[in-house]
Amino acid sequence: MDEKEDLKKIEDKISQCRNCSLWHYPKAVPGEGPINSRVMFVGEAPGYHESVQGRPFVGAAGKLLDQLLGSINLKRENVFIGNMLKHRPPDNRDPLPQEIEVCKPFLDGQIKAIKPEVIVTLGRFSMNKFLPEEYISQAHGRVRKINYLGLEQILFPLYHPAAGLRNGQILEALKTDFLALGRFLKTVTIDSGQTNNPSGLDKPKEEQLSLVN
Numbered sequence: 001m002d003e004k005e006d007l008k009k010i011e012d013k014i015s016q017c018r019n020c021s022l023w024h025y026p027k028a029v030p031g032e033g034p035i036n037s038r039v040m041f042v043g044e045a046p047g048y049h050e051s052v053q054g055r056p057f058v059g060a061a062g063k064l065l066d067q068l069l070g071s072i073n074l075k076r077e078n079v080f081i082g083n084m085l086k087h088r089p090p091d092n093r094d095p096l097p098q099e100i101e102v103c104k105p106f107l108d109g110q111i112k113a114i115k116p117e118v119i120v121t122l123g124r125f126s127m128n129k130f131l132p133e134e135y136i137s138q139a140h141g142r143v144r145k146i147n148y149l150g151l152e153q154i155l156f157p158l159y160h161p162a163a164g165l166r167n168g169q170i171l172e173a174l175k176t177d178f179l180a181l182g183r184f185l186k187t188v189t190i191d192s193g194q195t196n197n198p199s200g201l202d203k204p205k206e207e208q209l210s211l212v213n
Contacts (some may be wrong), residue, residue: 004035010106014086019102022087027054031082031110039074039185040116041065042126043108044160045085045095056081065122065175068161068174072182080114082107084126087119095125112149119153120181125159130155131158144183156181 011030017023026108032055041057049059055064064109069076085095085103107129111119121127124136130146136159144155158178164171 003113005121007035007110008028010109011115014106020099022085022089022099025088026051028086029054029083030086031056031080033080034078035114037078037080037116038116039118039120040111040114041078041122043083043122045083045126046088047092048088051088056083060165064161064164068178071175072178074182080116082110084129089162108149115151117154118156118185120156121160122158123163127157140173141180156184
């Protein structure tokens, strides 16, 4: 199976999608990053600048995200960055349930193709995709192990950078959580499924994975 080809097919389907009214906005924003990304960032929906350029997180929130990535020596080009929705909602309103449902196969397909070891959610909508009953105010910055689409993955929920731009306390929480994410990525060990550790993060030393240079 050619995962890179699968990812391209998903992008093509996104560009041709007419299953909700959002396709009228300038450009689809499928997401970007290498097929071998070990870390995937998932936001909520594109904004104005994203819909013009067809790229995720290129506006003010994107600049903050770049700064936060830099604070933990993580390069944007080494991770996959995408959103729940692939087109911009009008006036940057919240995603509607039916829009999330329409776009679900696209994001799920990207997760299957990339198989990230760590999924970092940005904001409550993307967190609730994986943790539907939880609140971002309580879950942010806490490492979780999940099984999604038959894949064992690590989930790391964070506030959305746009929320950090509006609220100083959230911004400080974001900075703190990113530092925790950086420490975690330097030491994380991905479980093969055979462990007595309830956290599920142990693996023999020779198989440990460093996700940040």
